[in-house]
Every structure is written in structure tokens, then in C-alpha cells.
Amino acid sequence: MAVRADARRQPPLRRVPARRGGGWLARDHRRYALLFLLPALAVLIGVIGVPLLDVLWLSLHDGRGVETGEFVGFEHYTELVTDAQYLASLLRTIVWVAGTVALSMVLALAVALLLNRLPRWAGLLGIVVLLPWAMPRVASGIIWKWMFNDQYGVVNWLLTSLGFERFDGFSWFAQGETAFVAIGTASVWQRVPFLAIALYGALSTVDRAVLEAARVDGAGSLRILLRITLPMIMPVLLILIVLSSISSFNSFDYVFVMTTPAGGPNHETELVSILTWVTGFGLLEQGRAAAIAVTSLLVLSALTAVYYRLSREERT
Amino acid sequence: MSRRLTPRRLLTGTGLTIMTTLLVVACLFPFYWMFVTSIKPEPEIFTKTPHLWTANPTFERYGALFEGDFLQQLVNSLIISTATVALTLLLAVVAAYALARLHIRGKTVLLVVLLSLQMLPEIVLIIPLYRFAIDAGLINTLIGVIVANLTMTVAFTIWLVRGYLVGIPIEIEEAAWVDGASRFTALWRIVLPLAWPGIAAAAVQGFISAWNELLIAVTFLREEELKTLPVALQSFFNEYFVDWGGVMAASTLFSIPILVFFGLVQRRLAQGFGGAVKG
Numbered sequence: 166m167a168v169r170a171d172a173r174r175q176p177p178l179r180r181v182p183a184r185r186g187g188g189w190l191a192r193d194h195r196r197y198a199l200l201f202l203l204p205a206l207a208v209l210i211g212v213i214g215v216p217l218l219d220v221l222w223l224s225l226h227d228g229r230g231v232e233t234g235e236f237v238g239f240e241h242y243t244e245l246v247t248d249a250q251y252l253a254s255l256l257r258t259i260v261w262v263a264g265t266v267a268l269s270m271v272l273a274l275a276v277a278l279l280l281n282r283l284p285r286w287a288g289l290l291g292i293v294v295l296l297p298w299a300m301p302r303v304a305s306g307i308i309w310k311w312m313f314n315d316q317y318g319v320v321n322w323l324l325t326s327l328g329f330e331r332f333d334g335f336s337w338f339a340q341g342e343t344a345f346v347a348i349g350t351a352s353v354w355q356r357v358p359f360l361a362i363a364l365y366g367a368l369s370t371v372d373r374a375v376l377e378a379a380r381v382d383g384a385g386s387l388r389i390l391l392r393i394t395l396p397m398i399m400p401v402l403l404i405l406i407v408l409s410s411i412s413s414f415n416s417f418d419y420v421f422v423m424t425t426p427a428g429g430p431n432h433e434t435e436l437v438s439i440l441t442w443v444t445g446f447g448l449l450e451q452g453r454a455a456a457i458a459v460t461s462l463l464v465l466s467a468l469t470a471v472y473y474r475l476s477r478e479e480r481t
Numbered sequence: 482m483s484r485r486l487t488p489r490r491l492l493t494g495t496g497l498t499i500m501t502t503l504l505v506v507a508c509l510f511p512f513y514w515m516f517v518t519s520i521k522p523e524p525e526i527f528t529k530t531p532h533l534w535t536a537n538p539t540f541e542r543y544g545a546l547f548e549g550d551f552l553q554q555l556v557n558s559l560i561i562s563t564a565t566v567a568l569t570l571l572l573a574v575v576a577a578y579a580l581a582r583l584h585i586r587g588k589t590v591l592l593v594v595l596l597s598l599q600m601l602p603e604i605v606l607i608i609p610l611y612r613f614a615i616d617a618g619l620i621n622t623l624i625g626v627i628v629a630n631l632t633m634t635v636a637f638t639i640w641l642v643r644g645y646l647v648g649i650p651i652e653i654e655e656a657a658w659v660d661g662a663s664r665f666t667a668l669w670r671i672v673l674p675l676a677w678p679g680i681a682a683a684a685v686q687g688f689i690s691a692w693n694e695l696l697i698a699v700t701f702l703r704e705e706e707l708k709t710l711p712v713a714l715q716s717f718f719n720e721y722f723v724d725w726g727g728v729m730a731a732s733t734l735f736s737i738p739i740l741v742f743f744g745l746v747q748r749r750l751a752q753g754f755g756g757a758v759k760g
């Protein structure tokens with residue numbers, strides 16, 4: 166898209182004498198480029214560029230409360246490397262990303278294949294499937310928190326009536342692992358729709374003649390899926406995996422909404438994003454929080470680089 | 482294709498039906514449960530065996546919401562979301578035009594940077610944004626949240642609208658230039674009306690992300706009557722006894738505007754996603 170030759174043929178037919186600086190066309194473009202781009206770029210620099218520099222700057226300072234404080238070099242970073250709480254939250258975040266991305270990709274693929282098998286219903290089903298994506302994150306976190314309620318939740322009732330007696334009054338939010346089951350359910354519920362519809366789009370580009378040929382040659386459904394369909398949609402699949410890893414790594418709302426205090430019980434659901442917020446605004450150690458934010462920035466830059474690599478390969 | 486009823490076909494047919502039913506229930510049940518909980522009488526909410534329906538619906542909780550700060554918080558959310566979208570469009574549409582039509586040195590780099598900015602989460606920027614807001618006296622103001630919201634809407638909108646503008650044939654514009662229209666007039670009179678669907682889609686997306694925004698609002702807004710709805714919904718959990726009926730009523734009202742927007746754009750969304758992934 167970026168290489169579209171869009172500037173080649175569009176001389177506004179105005180009589181401007183050709184002079185230095187590339188002639189009237191170049192100058193016309195330069196003038197409007199400045200006029201049109203400058204406001205947006207100025208705002209982006211103001212609300213993103215400068216804050217990025219500030220977070221780097223602050224991470225090298227003591228930074229208690231809103232004071233920048235004295236220069237401490239890389240002290241915050243060297244402390245983080247040995248800080249059990251930070252390392253635990255980083256490990257937790259990695260497991261969270263791997264778990265939610267894997268689960269939501271598998272479910273999304275299943276939904277996409279299902280839609281693909283039901284072409285007559287795909288339109289209506291597609292709308293129903295997209296609905297969870299439309300529910301505000303905060304509302305979805307709250308409703309799932311209610312459904313996972315220990316005494317009155319519909320999840321415990323369902324599990325108990327299916328014969329799993331130990332879920333009678335089971336408190337999902339009393340320990341980290343089970344709290345993540347509830348939080349993960351809410352998050353996956355909301356993220357599958359987008360992925361499923363995107364994968365469905367990819368599936369519909371797979372050439373049916375190829376599938377028919379394989380079937381004629383006696384290949385079974387599973388074999389066709391693994392050997393033909395999946396390889397053909399692999400580029401899209403990989404891009405979606407990277408994109409959802411990024412958004413999963415940034416997850417904040419669900420943990421913040423579903424646990425009280427945020428990241429509880431006993432820090433056991435504290436993802437790096439939550440730790441950043443708690444350190445910066447709960448403990449008011451903003452220098453340290455800035456250092457955590459910078460480490461997240463590094464992770465995200467790496468993921469974004471992978472995304473570019475993949476999407477460039479996809480395009481060529 | 483033959484439609485003979487073999488056991489195998491029946492099995493896959495039944496399997497498909499069961500899976501489809503499960504899928505539909507999984508997608509819709511939380512919506513239903515949210516609403517039905519909000520209209521149940523208290524004893525039917527706090528019971529071990531859930532009542533799937535209520536014979537005695539009550540809408541009292543909705544009335545009670547509006548006796549508190551809820552209306553003000555709803556208005557706050559509307560102001561912030563609308564203003565965020567308006568400012569974003571003002572900045573982004575002309576920038577998108579420049580990036581779609583004009584020859585600009587370093588354009589590719591700029592586009593890559595803009596795309597990368599979308600990967601940047603609020604949590605990385607929230608500390609400096611908070612510090613700047615304090616310096617500027619914008620803590621506990623709606624304006625502070627609106628400005629900070631631009632971090633997540635502007636780059637995205639530029640990309641979306643640019644993608645749309647690139648698809649509009651340049652010949653239409655050229656015809657206007659021949660008739661003596663300036664670039665600005667052509668943009669305003671010819672290009673924008675044609676790009677309207679793309680701009681509307683970007684506006685809806687911007688509104689939704691501002692409506693959902695939690696992190697900036699929860700950090701910036703500390704007073705009850707300034708809070709937006711996502712922040713206000715947290716207040717229900719500060720009590721020792723959580724009023725689940727009340728929080729479900731509030732969540733329902735909070736979700737309705739987004740669901741209405743979804744209804745308006747769902748057709749475009751379902752089509753657009755496949756293409757959006759490929760950039």
C-alpha cells in the first residue's frame with residue numbers, strides 16, 4: 166500500500182511559474198503537506214513523543230511522587246533484574262500471554278471452520294459471534310466476575326450440577342491460578358470474535374478447487390486441514406498471533422476490574438501492566454514505575470518488529 | 482452434492498448443530514444474564530440455584546441509578562468520547578489526505594511510525610501523561626482526559642482514513658481542479674463526501690475506544706461527579722456488600738450505546754476485518 170504511486174499524476178492546473186526548489190508542483194505539495202500534516206504531527210509529538218522521552222528520563226531518576234528527584238542512572242533497572250516481585254509478574258505475564266493467545270487462536274480457528282462449514286448461516290452467525298467483541302471491556306469483566314461469584318455464580322452452579330461437587334461455593338478469586346481462569350475466560354470470550362472473523366475471511370480465500378482435488382485423491386478432513394488449509398492461511402494466522410500477543414501483553418482492564426485490590430489476592434494476579442500502575446500510583450514510586458514501563462516498551466518493540474517482518478512477507 | 486442421510490452425515494450434522502448451539506449460547510448468555518440480573522428482585526439474585534427468568538421484573542434499579550451520580554457520569558462519558566472523536570477527526574482527516582495524495586519525503590517512514598504507535602499501550606505513557614497533566618493543572622478535568630485520549634485515537638484514525646482515501650480515484654479530484662477548485666475546496670467538496678463512510682467508521686471506532694477507556698480516566702479523575710462510566714462502575718466494588726443488581730443495571734446502560742453503534746456498522750465490520758488484517 167505504501168508504495169502506491171499516488172503523487173505522480175496530479176498537477177493542480179494553476180499557473181505557477183517554475184522556479185528553484187523543484188518547481189511549482191513540488192512546492193504546492195510541500196505547502197499542503199505542511200499545512201495538513203503539521204497539526205496532527207505536533208499533537209502526536211506532544212502526547213506521545215515527549216512523554217516517551219520523559220518516561221526514559223524519569224526512569225533514570227529517583228522519581229518519588231511527582232518529583233523527578235535526583236539522577237540515579239540505571240539503578241532502577243539493576244534493581245528490577247533481582248526484584249522477585251517484578252520477575253514474578255514478568256513470568257506471570259508471559260504465561261498469561263501464551264495461555265490466552267493459544268486458547269483464543271484455537272477457539273477462533275474452530276469458530277472460523279464452523280462458519281466456513283455453514284455458508285448459509287455465516288452472515289447471521291457472524292453477527293452473533295461478533296457481539297462479545299462489541300461489549301465494553303469493563304462491562305464484560307464485571308459480568309464474568311458475577312458469573313464466577315462463589316455463592317451465587319452461574320458457573321459454580323453449572324459445574325456443581327454437572328457433578329463436580331467441589332465447585333459448590335468455590336472461591337475463584339481466592340488464589341491466583343483460579344482467578345486467572347476467570348479473568349482469562351472473560352478476556353478470551355471478548356477476543357475470539359475478532360480473530361474468528363479475521364480467520365474466516367482468510368479461509369474464504371482458500372481455493373476450493375485445491376480442497377476438492379485433495380478430497381478426490383482420498384485425503385481425510387483432518388489431513389486436508391493440517392496439510393492444506395492451515396499452511397494456506399498461515400501468514401494471516403501468524404500476524405494474528407503477534408497482534409494478539411501484543412494486546413494480551415498490554416492487558417490491564419480485566420485484571421483491574423475483576424480483582425480487588427487490583428492484582429490481588431496477595432499480588433497473585435499482578436501482570437506487568439498492573440505492577441506498573443500500582444508502583445506508580447499506589448506506591449507513588451514513579452521513577453521505578455517508569456523503568457518497568459521502559460522494559461515493557463522493549464518487549465513491545467520486539468513484537469512490533471516481528472509483526473512488520475511478517476506483514477511484509479505477507480504482502481510480497 | 483448428494484444429500485443422502487447416511488449415519489456419518491447425520492453425525493456430522495448433529496455435531497454441527499450442537500457446536501453451533503453452544504457457540505450461540507456462549508456468545509449471547511452473558512448479555513442476557515447481565516440484563517436479567519438487573520431486573521430480578523433481590524431474593525432471586527442471591528440464590529444458589531439461579532433463576533433463569535424472573536416472573537417479577539423490577540426496573541427500580543434503573544431509576545435508583547439516576548438518583549445518584551450516574552446521570553452526571555453518563556454525561557461525562559458522552560462529553561469525553563464526543564470531544565475525543567471531534568478533535569481526532571479534525572487533526573487526522575487532513576493528515577490522512579496529505580499521506581494519501583501528496584508527495585512527501587520520508588512518507589514511508591512516517592507511515593511505519595504511525596502504525597507502530599498503535600502498538601503502544603497507554604500504560605507505558607500514563608506516568609508522563611499524569612506528570613504533564615499535573616503541571617498543566619489538568620488533573621480532575623475532563624479536558625485532561627480528552628487530550629490524553631488522543632494518544633490512542635489519532636494515529637489509528639490517520640491510518641484508517643488514509644486507507645480509505647487511497648481507494649478513491651484521483652480523477653474525480655482532477656476534474657474539480659480543472660474546473661478551478663483549489664486543493665482545499667476539492668478536499669472539502671469532493672473528497673470528504675466520497676470518503677464519508679470511511680470517516681464515519683473511524684469516528685465510530687474512536688468513540689468506542691474513548692467510551693471504553695479506563696486507565697487514563699481512573700488515573701486522572703478522582704472526584705465522583707467527574708468520573709466516566711468505566712471508572713464509576715468500580716465504585717460498586719468498594720462497598721462491603723456488592724449490589725450486583727445495581728452494577729448489572731449500570732453495566733447494561735453503559736453497554737447500550739456501543740451495541741447501538743455495533744448495530745449500525747456490523748455489516749461493514751464483518752467485511753472489513755478480513756481486509757484489515759492484510760494491512
